[in-house]
Amino acid sequence: MEGPITDSAREAMLLAALDRTDGRSLKASLQAATDPRIPISKPIVNALAALRKHRDPKSVLGRAQYRVAVPYAAAVYAEPCLAAVIEALGDDADDPTREQLLAAVDAVGADHDDVTVAVMLASVADGDMAASDLCFDVLDTEERFGLTGWRAFEREAPSGEAARAPAATGATAEQREARRAKKQRETEERRRRSEASARAAAQVRSARKRERAATSDRPAVADAERSAAPVLPTLRHRRAVLSASELEEFDRDDPWVTGVVLAWVPFDAADDDEGGLDGKVRPCVVLAGSATHLLVRPGYSAGGVKSRDWKSHPVRHWRRSGFDEPTWIDVEAVRVARPDDGPAGYLEPDDWNSLW
Numbered sequence: 001m002e003g004p005i006t007d008s009a010r011e012a013m014l015l016a017a018l019d020r021t022d023g024r025s026l027k028a029s030l031q032a033a034t035d036p037r038i039p040i041s042k043p044i045v046n047a048l049a050a051l052r053k054h055r056d057p058k059s060v061l062g063r064a065q066y067r068v069a070v071p072y073a074a075a076v077y078a079e080p081c082l083a084a085v086i087e088a089l090g091d092d093a094d095d096p097t098r099e100q101l102l103a104a105v106d107a108v109g110a111d112h113d114d115v116t117v118a119v120m121l122a123s124v125a126d127g128d129m130a131a132s133d134l135c136f137d138v139l140d141t142e143e144r145f146g147l148t149g150w151r152a153f154e155r156e157a158p159s160g161e162a163a164r165a166p167a168a169t170g171a172t173a174e175q176r177e178a179r180r181a182k183k184q185r186e187t188e189e190r191r192r193r194s195e196a197s198a199r200a201a202a203q204v205r206s207a208r209k210r211e212r213a214a215t216s217d218r219p220a221v222a223d224a225e226r227s228a229a230p231v232l233p234t235l236r237h238r239r240a241v242l243s244a245s246e247l248e249e250f251d252r253d254d255p256w257v258t259g260v261v262l263a264w265v266p267f268d269a270a271d272d273d274e275g276g277l278d279g280k281v282r283p284c285v286v287l288a289g290s291a292t293h294l295l296v297r298p299g300y301s302a303g304g305v306k307s308r309d310w311k312s313h314p315v316r317h318w319r320r321s322g323f324d325e326p327t328w329i330d331v332e333a334v335r336v337a338r339p340d341d342g343p344a345g346y347l348e349p350d351d352w353n354s355l356w
Contacts, residue, residue: 005136008154010126013139014074015062016150017122021077023342026057029077030069033231044068055262055322055344062153067322071126078120084108085120095130101138118145188352237352240287246333254289258352259343260322261286263336265298283322284336285329285355287349294338297355299327313355317348 018026024269030052047069051057061070086093096104105117112120118139125136134143139147266279284296300312302325312328315321324346 005125005133010122010132011067011070012153013069013136013147013150014119014122014126014156015153016147017115017119017139017145018061018070018074018077019058019153020146021058021119023056023058023232024346026077027052027345029073030057032076034180044072048072053319056341074119074123074126078116078123079118081108081112081120082124084112085117096134098134098138101131101297102142103135107174121145122147165299176284178216179250196332217337228234230345232270237347237349238356241356242288242295244332246288249293250288250295252284252288256286256289256294256343258346259286260299260345261296261339261343263294263296263298265296265334265336268332277291283324283327283344284334285352286343287333289338292338294336296336297333298330299323299328302326302328313351315347315351317351321345321347321351347355 030048047066051060051066051069051073052351054060058064085104085108088107089096105121106229108117121135121139125139139145140150141148146186185309237258240257242250242252260283262281263284264279265282265284284294285298285299286294286296288295299315311329311331315323315327315329318325320329322343
């Protein structure tokens, strides 16, 4: 990038990096970013909460009401990768050369893919750190990270001759004063954003260090005592129970299984008060999938016939699973066309296992 790196460019690079992440990992980072061990202000907490509820957080990260939360979500997403790169750099971590940074990135490549590394570099580039400009330059020039087109995410990307045109002459004193005031406001806003981004990364690293220190300070447990201690079972998702004909068409290991999607579901006999319509779009739980279709169980809101059916299963963790309201899952499976949008969330193990 020619010339100084603007704050708008740093923000655009961070948004471009987050746009390449998968939705499930990003939602997990949004959830982790509200860890009470990480002190953040109420407006940022509210922005993070709103993002977690959104069906597709990536699509709205650039909106004004969510921008304040972006550095925190990115810092949490990239923290394990950043810690690994810092360890690989050793004494050169504060101000590495380009060669040292790329060597460290290659060293952690077995545990962190290029998408995660790109978010880590963009998070550092967006902060006020010694290596910020270097990280930005690496993302801007290294095609392996897929961010050479980051300019598409700029809010006010300059284009054409208008961007290069000199300031008009003959401005009045009032106009010049207004321009100076506007520049001062923009400078102050950039400074606040830069400080917020730096605090985000520092707070995340500090919380993780305290957690690791607390773990290392715990007294060692003798082998005999450890073996005598009860082992708590880990609740996992059971495999869906399907008929032979359903198994022929659908894959129970489809990546959307246990997910909550919006799909058009035809009405059955219980839906006799819908004014002659054939069906409607409902939130559904994915049981299995194929390339073109899904096997789902539809969800129904409170007050409907299905919510009063003793065979329907109420979703205990409905907010966490991606539903907008309390929901009951039907006992009957339905074959629906596979929608374009992926799951908004996934059923918790206890909710999923109650279906079988």
